[in-house]
Amino acid sequence: MTHLVVLVLVGALLNATTAAWAQADLIAKGEKVFADKKCIPCHAIKGKGGTVGPTARGPExxxxxxxxxxxxxxxxLKDPKAVNPKSKMMAFNGTDEGLEALVAYLGSLK
Ligand code: HEC
Known part of the structure; x- marks a missing residue:
């Protein structure tokens, strides 16, 4: 009986660890997408980037x-103008997987 409890606990711990790793991996991929898709010239994150001229400069x-x-x-990201008709941002032009990673990365910025 105690063995079963221990096994269940170890299993739960492993699941949680694997999920945390998968999330960390997705966030790292998203950071790469952010760089590859040229988001950095318009957007500063923690003091890096966002140096494009005042008219095109996006928020921090x-x-x-x-x-x-x-x-x-x-x-x-899929369609900025659908959210804000005056948006100066282009729609994301990558894969669904890339978008998923990008959203995980941006969501981790708190
Ligand atoms: C040409 C400059 C430019 C580029 C390139 C650009 N953005 Fe933007 N972004 C803006 C501007 C300007 C805004 C402010 C609102 C608007 O115009 O839509 C904005 C708004 C945003 C917002 C909304 C922030 C908020 O909370 O209101 C997010 C998120 C964002 N951009 C992410 C990205 C990502 C991710 C990329 C790369 C795929 C990217 N941007 C590329 C200019 C840019």
């Missing part, structure tokens, strides 16, 4: 994950 994204949830980010 250092704490975007505290203000926007994953659903909002996904909708906005």
């Amino acid at each position: 994204l250092s704490t975007v994950g505290a203000n926007r949830d994953a659903q909002w980010l996904k909708t906005f």
Whole structure:
């Protein structure tokens, strides 16, 4: 009986660890997508980037994950003008997998 309890506990711990690793992996991929898709010239994160001229400069994204949830980010990135008709941002032009990773990365910025 005690063995069973221990096994269940170890199993739960392993599951939680694997999920945390998978999430960390997704966030790392998203950071790479952020660099590859040229988001950095318009958006500063923790003091890096966002140096493009004043008209195109996007907001600071250092704490975007505290203000926007994953659903909002996904909708906005897919089609910024659908959320804000005056948006100066282009729609995300990568894969669904890339978008998923990007949303995980931005969501982690708090
Ligand atoms: C040409 C400059 C430019 C580029 C490139 C750009 N953005 Fe933006 N972004 C903006 C501007 C300007 C805004 C402010 C609102 C608007 O115009 O839509 C914005 C808004 C945002 C917001 C909303 C922030 C908020 O909380 O309101 C997110 C998230 C975002 N950008 C992420 C990205 C990502 C991810 C990329 C790369 C795929 C990217 N941006 C590329 C200019 C840019």
